[in-house]
Amino acid sequence: MWTKSYSTVTNAVTKEQIWKLFADVDNWHTWDEGVEFAKLHGQFQEGTFFTLKPKGGPKVKIELVQVEENKVFMDLTRFPLAKMYGEHTFEDTPEGLKITITMRVEGLLKALWIKLVAQDIVNNLPKDVENQTKAASKL
Secondary structure (H helix, E strand, O other): OEEEEEEEEEOOOOHHHHHHHHHOHHHHHHOOOOEEEEEEEOOOOOOOEEEEEEOOOOOEEEEEEEEEOOOEEEEEEEEOOEEEEEEEEEEEEOOEEEEEEEEEEEOOOHHHHHHHHHHHHHHHHHHHHHHHHHHHOOO
16 A cells, blocks of 8 residues: 655644635636546536536546544545545644645555556645645635
């Protein structure tokens, strides 16, 4: 199993604001420059799927496997012979809101999917979280 995390603490947004940003999957393209489009197929809850089309990549079907409002959500992308999990946690601390994103890849072809997808996601997390915070602060 391969796991990489990125955390930051901010006073620019509340967990309710950042949650509202993520729960509005259909508008991810408005603040995430790497997303061509995303479409939620139901409510933002466990068991719901969404389709995501990254710029320059194929559409992928992603499942929400854990959802605790204003606290955490985890999504699962199934690749041939591998699975990629993206966990997003939001925790109030005395210093501000701690945002943590953890990417995990497991399976027989994990090395391939790390190289093709996951490492790029991890490399962009600092910039992506900064963009998410800016967008959420306007909600």
